[in-house]
Amino acid sequence: MTTRHxxxxxxxxxxxxxxxxxxxxxxxxxxxxxxxxxxxxxxxEIVAVVGESGCGKSVTSLTVMRLLAQPAGRxxxxxxxxxxxxxxxxxxxxxxxxxxxxxxxxxxxxMTSLNPVLSIGLQIMEPLTIHLxxxxxxxxxxxxxxxxxxxxxxxxxxxxxxxxxxxxGMRQRVMIAIxxxxxxKLIIADEPTTALDVTIQAQILELMKDLVRxxxxxxxxxxxxxxxxxxxxxxxxxxYAARTVEQGTADEVFLTPKHPYAIGLMRSVPRLDRPRxxxxxxxxxxxxxxxxPPTGCRFAxxxxxxxxxxxxxxxxxxxxxxxxxxxxxxxxxxxxxxATSAAAVVPAVDLSAQPTLLEVEHLAKHxxxxxxxxxxxxxxTVKAVNDVSFTIARGETLGLVGESGCGKxxxxxxxxxxxxxxxxxxxxxxxxxxxAAGGEMQKLRRQIQVIFQDPFSSLNPRMSVGEIIGEPxxxxxxxxxxxxxxxxxxxxxxxxxxxxxxxxxxxxxLSGGQRQRVGIARALALEPSFIVCDExxxxxxxxxxxxIINLLEDLQRRYGLTFLFIAHDLAVVRHISHRVAxxxxxxxxxxxxxxxxxxxxxxxxxxxxxxxxxVPDPLIERxxxxxxxxxxxxxxxxxxTGCVFHTRCPKAVEDCRHIVPELREVRPNQLAACIRL
Amino acid sequence: xxxxxxxRTLMMVPTLFGVAVLIFFLLRVVPGDIVEVKLRxxxxxxxxxxxxxxxxxxxxxxxxxxxxxDWMKGMATFDFGKSMWTDRPVTEEIAARIELSIEVAIMAxxxxxxxxxxxxxxxxxxxxxxxxYVIRLFTIAGLAVPSFWxxxxxxxxxxSFFNWLPPITYTPIYVDPxxxxxxxxxxxxxxxxxxxxxxxxxxxxxIIEVMKEDYIRTARAKGVYERLVVxxxxxxxxxxxxxxxxxxEFAFLIGGLVVTEQVFNLNGIGKLFVQAVSRNDFTLIQTMxxxxxxxxxxVNLIVDVLYAALDPRIRY
Numbered sequence: 001m002t003t004r005h006x007x008x009x010x011x012x013x014x015x016x017x018x019x020x021x022x023x024x025x026x027x028x029x030x031x032x033x034x035x036x037x038x039x040x041x042x043x044x045e046i047v048a049v050v051g052e053s054g055c056g057k058s059v060t061s062l063t064v065m066r067l068l069a070q071p072a073g074r075x076x077x078x079x080x081x082x083x084x085x086x087x088x089x090x091x092x093x094x095x096x097x098x099x100x101x102x103x104x105x106x107x108x109x110x111m112t113s114l115n116p117v118l119s120i121g122l123q124i125m126e127p128l129t130i131h132l133x134x135x136x137x138x139x140x141x142x143x144x145x146x147x148x149x150x151x152x153x154x155x156x157x158x159x160x161x162x163x164x165x166x167x168x169g170m171r172q173r174v175m176i177a178i179x180x181x182x183x184x185k186l187i188i189a190d191e192p193t194t195a196l197d198v199t200i201q202a203q204i205l206e207l208m209k210d211l212v213r214x215x216x217x218x219x220x221x222x223x224x225x226x227x228x229x230x231x232x233x234x235x236x237x238x239x240y241a242a243r244t245v246e247q248g249t250a251d252e253v254f255l256t257p258k259h260p261y262a263i264g265l266m267r268s269v270p271r272l273d274r275p276r277x278x279x280x281x282x283x284x285x286x287x288x289x290x291x292x293p294p295t296g297c298r299f300a301x302x303x304x305x306x307x308x309x310x311x312x313x314x315x316x317x318x319x320x321x322x323x324x325x326x327x328x329x330x331x332x333x334x335x336x337x338x339a340t341s342a343a344a345v346v347p348a349v350d351l352s353a354q355p356t357l358l359e360v361e362h363l364a365k366h367x368x369x370x371x372x373x374x375x376x377x378x379x380x381t382v383k384a385v386n387d388v389s390f391t392i393a394r395g396e397t398l399g400l401v402g403e404s405g406c407g408k409x410x411x412x413x414x415x416x417x418x419x420x421x422x423x424x425x426x427x428x429x430x431x432x433x434x435x436a437a438g439g440e441m442q443k444l445r446r447q448i449q450v451i452f453q454d455p456f457s458s459l460n461p462r463m464s465v466g467e468i469i470g471e472p473x474x475x476x477x478x479x480x481x482x483x484x485x486x487x488x489x490x491x492x493x494x495x496x497x498x499x500x501x502x503x504x505x506x507x508x509x510l511s512g513g514q515r516q517r518v519g520i521a522r523a524l525a526l527e528p529s530f531i532v533c534d535e536x537x538x539x540x541x542x543x544x545x546x547x548i549i550n551l552l553e554d555l556q557r558r559y560g561l562t563f564l565f566i567a568h569d570l571a572v573v574r575h576i577s578h579r580v581a582x583x584x585x586x587x588x589x590x591x592x593x594x595x596x597x598x599x600x601x602x603x604x605x606x607x608x609x610x611x612x613x614x615v616p617d618p619l620i621e622r623x624x625x626x627x628x629x630x631x632x633x634x635x636x637x638x639x640x641t642g643c644v645f646h647t648r649c650p651k652a653v654e655d656c657r658h659i660v661p662e663l664r665e666v667r668p669n670q671l672a673a674c675i676r677l
Numbered sequence: 678x679x680x681x682x683x684x685r686t687l688m689m690v691p692t693l694f695g696v697a698v699l700i701f702f703l704l705r706v707v708p709g710d711i712v713e714v715k716l717r718x719x720x721x722x723x724x725x726x727x728x729x730x731x732x733x734x735x736x737x738x739x740x741x742x743x744x745x746x747d748w749m750k751g752m753a754t755f756d757f758g759k760s761m762w763t764d765r766p767v768t769e770e771i772a773a774r775i776e777l778s779i780e781v782a783i784m785a786x787x788x789x790x791x792x793x794x795x796x797x798x799x800x801x802x803x804x805x806x807x808x809x810y811v812i813r814l815f816t817i818a819g820l821a822v823p824s825f826w827x828x829x830x831x832x833x834x835x836x837s838f839f840n841w842l843p844p845i846t847y848t849p850i851y852v853d854p855x856x857x858x859x860x861x862x863x864x865x866x867x868x869x870x871x872x873x874x875x876x877x878x879x880x881x882x883x884i885i886e887v888m889k890e891d892y893i894r895t896a897r898a899k900g901v902y903e904r905l906v907v908x909x910x911x912x913x914x915x916x917x918x919x920x921x922x923x924x925x926e927f928a929f930l931i932g933g934l935v936v937t938e939q940v941f942n943l944n945g946i947g948k949l950f951v952q953a954v955s956r957n958d959f960t961l962i963q964t965m966x967x968x969x970x971x972x973x974x975x976v977n978l979i980v981d982v983l984y985a986a987l988d989p990r991i992r993y
Contacts (some may be wrong), residue, residue, distance in 0.1 A: 065897075065898055067894055067897055067898060071805075092903075096897075096900050096901075096902065096903075097900060098900070099897065099898055099899065099900035100898060100899035100900030100901075101900055104898070104899075105898040107891060107894065107895060107898075109891055112890065112891040112892065113891045113892055113894075113895045114892055114895065115892040115895070115896065115910050115914070116892070116914070116988070116989070116990055117913045117914055117987065117988055117989060117990075118909070118910070118913075119989075126896075126899055126901060127899045127900060127901075130899070130900060130901060130902070130905075131900055162989040162990065164989070164990045175895070178895075178899060
């Protein structure tokens, strides 16, 4: 089970997880969260553990830290060797002395991982005083040093601040400072940048890579983002349904994957560096339920290469030296790269002949932040959207992309008239949507529907799927006959790839992907012609994401739908959109058709966004110079004067502080708002 | 902070005015006439003229809005009027009793907090073990047992086991602390038990919630000692909701000791309240209601200020 020999007898791994088994005892039975996982981490190495939610990647790392949720989590087998000691047999006090001293951990959610009532300084100093016995003054000095190391400006003042006074990126820097405090030998980072914007993600990952290389620390990155793996990892472990299915160097796993699941993942992820294919190839079906895992190969049910032998369990065995795969047919599998490039490239549909459906002109939306109390105070204004103009042709998908707080969701809400515009015009099919009211608005609402981001919270948990989908029909009295409603719900469920019997179910009985399909069916119920999709796939796993994107594209072709597709993931937007608008701090920075925008971005912000997003190919990543955008997103309460991007722009000049750039045609059919073009 | 406090204090005026309107008109809707009760209560024959004269003297003959205006005018100048029954100023009537009530409420709060925080914490940390079960049994009993019944048990057991009864007359604590405490500790314990039970359950559930937070996991990942994880990282966060309950219960105790005072034969606010209501002593009832409302609002304000002290995210 070990791969120790490949590193030579002398190179003992720093951390060696051997045949680990972890169970969770729940009210519904025993969840076998980790089954026979093994991997090694050597000194100074960056190892990635990649897999979808629930595959056991986080549970494995929490087990290393002995931080499993108690009393539900139980280690039922295996060893975790760290510097010659089995961590699983240590006493609680011995283990505590290792945590934060020799092994540090960085968690996913910087917003909730720091204690809100304790100062930043105390939280960084804590491991120093506990593990290294430093005095208050020594620890304080070291904390200032650490904050400088992780790029926090003005550390002296920050020490006395509290977490809520820092942005998400800054908080994650604080987490890294805490992790580095005692010069650990190993850092485990569990989805360290998933909650962050793409430009901040690049800053944080570059910082971590830099520090671990410089300080000789081994790093385990747990992630679902294949681009991050390709950019940073030396070695990769791919997990699926509680097992390791493939293990090897980054080049091996990305260029010649030897497990059908890994191949499927590589193919189903929308990519920034590849033109749009006909459809995303997807892994059909769902991961198995770990309460009752299937016998044999766990992936067999979804595997296109399945044969009879797959009913027996495949061992994780070498295919080629270091490269391990848990597949009976590992040696016969086709090359992933070849298969991908074979996918047909569709030329962009010519939509110029199509009439305009939605026309937005000089739209602005400002929110007042009220002062509290009777005596009042000054109300402040958040200018969420400023002077935004765009059009969408019938049958077109306009992708609206940008980082959090850029106003993309607000635009969606105003177009839906969930919020009223502060200024500007919105015309839908020639009608004034911005000012429509009463019966007129009712009629328009039937044609404009929405799909929300979070399929977990946007469906009423007390309503059955049938009631959720059927509700719009009865609200608009389209189907007075309840039997017809039922039939129509069945039809809608079939259209989105579910089954009519699911109408009886409740949202909690469905998986994330299925719930999002219900959300889509609800949007389709009124046969709209225009749908606002607000981050419809960002809460979903890669393999499920592909399925939903394909469904949306199919529906668009079949019913001639028009989409406003709001997302932060540039690759997803590239895949689904005909044209793309890039937003920053309430303004559109650049609009162009998809291929032009991605091939030749003109605006410095678009360029920075594309640079920051990693591509799942280690060869490409190695050839790209890291050009992380510096600085933080300014507060929309107090946006910069002139061009809102000038504070972070590498090309900014003095004039950018004063002149608000117009969105103008810089090249045929490519509009950008920058005075330097 | 200053402007916040000023704001909140100003906000008290409309709230109290609402309370005043409500209690004033509610009292007058309820049937019963203090003059009748006072003068004809023991079956004597008093002429209608005498009754009318007495009404006039008390100002009860004026139309309701005028009566209300009189009351408001008095309140604004801190003249709260005279008890309609005893003719003594209501402030005197209340002052004679409030000391005792506040003392019992404070003692009960101290007892409750001292019991509730350790018990709630233990219960949460040893969740679903026998320790938790015992503590939960203890707290649920505190909610289920009425405090007057518990009070009777206390008195009966003091009598039968020690053949001793707490003193009946009230001695202020600054005159004779021993005598004072030996009288008031028993009712304080009887009501403190229920109080402790409410708070302990709150502490338990909020510690259980907080221990699931990501920052607790972070603290453990840093290698922080487990007792420090609880005392430094969990406690301050968990106490926030508990403080609300402590404050509300305290305000409730000031006015809500009616039955317990009866059992222990204490001459406090509760007893005065019952008397005032049974005699239809409008002025006294109104003033006491306003007093208790003010205490409620003030305690809430104090709780909010404490919140800001404990949680840096809250700044006024």
